[in-house]
Amino acid sequence: MIPFLDMKSVYTELKPELDAAYLRVMESGWFVLGKEVEAFEAEYAAFCGTKHCVGLGNGLEALELALRAWDIGAGDEVIVPSNTYIATWLAVTAVGARVVPVEPTPGGPNIDPERIAAAITSRTRAIMPVHLYGQPADMDAIMALASKHGLKVIEDVAQAQGAKVRGRRTGSLADAGAHSFFPSKNIGAFGDGGAVTTDDPRLAERLRTLRNYGSRVKYVNLEKGLNSRLDELQAAFLRVKLTKLDEWNDRRRKVAARYDDRLSDLPSLALPNVPQWADPVWHLYVVRTNRRADLVRALEAAGIGSLIHYPIPPHLQDAYAELDQGKGTYPLAEKLAETVLSLPMGPHMPLESVDQVCAVIRETFAA
Numbered sequence: 001m002i003p004f005l006d007m008k009s010v011y012t013e014l015k016p017e018l019d020a021a022y023l024r025v026m027e028s029g030w031f032v033l034g035k036e037v038e039a040f041e042a043e044y045a046a047f048c049g050t051k052h053c054v055g056l057g058n059g060l061e062a063l064e065l066a067l068r069a070w071d072i073g074a075g076d077e078v079i080v081p082s083n084t085y086i087a088t089w090l091a092v093t094a095v096g097a098r099v100v101p102v103e104p105t106p107g108g109p110n111i112d113p114e115r116i117a118a119a120i121t122s123r124t125r126a127i128m129p130v131h132l133y134g135q136p137a138d139m140d141a142i143m144a145l146a147s148k149h150g151l152k153v154i155e156d157v158a159q160a161q162g163a164k165v166r167g168r169r170t171g172s173l174a175d176a177g178a179h180s181f182f183p184s185k186n187i188g189a190f191g192d193g194g195a196v197t198t199d200d201p202r203l204a205e206r207l208r209t210l211r212n213y214g215s216r217v218k219y220v221n222l223e224k225g226l227n228s229r230l231d232e233l234q235a236a237f238l239r240v241k242l243t244k245l246d247e248w249n250d251r252r253r254k255v256a257a258r259y260d261d262r263l264s265d266l267p268s269l270a271l272p273n274v275p276q277w278a279d280p281v282w283h284l285y286v287v288r289t290n291r292r293a294d295l296v297r298a299l300e301a302a303g304i305g306s307l308i309h310y311p312i313p314p315h316l317q318d319a320y321a322e323l324d325q326g327k328g329t330y331p332l333a334e335k336l337a338e339t340v341l342s343l344p345m346g347p348h349m350p351l352e353s354v355d356q357v358c359a360v361i362r363e364t365f366a367a
């Protein structure tokens, strides 16, 4: 049996450090907005290469609160990828703005800058690129467009913590970066968590207010905020995980390289294509094939986990029925939804297991 993602080994590898973090918080008697969150924010900002980090409740609210902090809402348009996890879209519609989906580059996975240019209108306020699967989006081109048209850019870094574009970390490449610490992400908590990284002190200050009932001083409410705080226990765990993030991303790179090596000659399988300017962190290793159903069946029979990210693009979800964008509206995203398959991946996956997965794939395509 080869699991899609081995989560148990996280605790096995870091048990003494995680247990110590747990005890430190329990014995402190302080559980919300204390020393651990403050320390994690400083450490994570330093890791990303930004001046500020604000710990939040989860990744979706990190995206949403950044938009709210810029007063983006009704009447505004935000450019989002047609090919993404639905959270990216939900953040935009939650603030009352309109999603303007843009297709990926051919073969994907990320938003195509040339198509962004064609989607900008007088109502456009922001672009929200996603570094899907841990593959950085083309930020140089996106930032050039944003600067030409006076738009804000927020990176959705949920799947790409530690990735780089020309040596600079994702999360530091735009006006803001929204991070998720959902357990399965490259740096995950043991529960929910999120953050925004930024160099802008005004944005950071507004987020600190918004996450805490619109308040900076107890019982004095400057605006209608919400409750979206990273909690002390998760922050303490994340501080432990952060010390391993680069090393664990390196182990993911080795797994990806092994897949590349063992599968590159198969004509019916398209492997991830990494631009020379990008240093991805392999949140997922996603292949494309027209024979996906056969492959899933063979992997399942061999006890190997696989998943589809994502089987239904946001515009075809019932949640967005009101947009009336039926099948055929975003053909590139739809084609990806029909052909992508994520193979087992993770920092604890032995290379021998990669070889076993590859053997099953080769057998399937030889038949």
Ligand SMILES: *Cc1c(COP(=O)(O)O)cnc(C)c1O
Pocket: 058, 059, 060, 061, 084, 085, 087, 088, 130, 156, 158, 159, 179, 180, 181, 182, 192, 193, 194
């Ligand atoms: C996980 C994820 C999110 C949302 O993060 P949560 O912490 O689960 O709210 C947003 N965008 C992308 C691309 C994600 O993968």
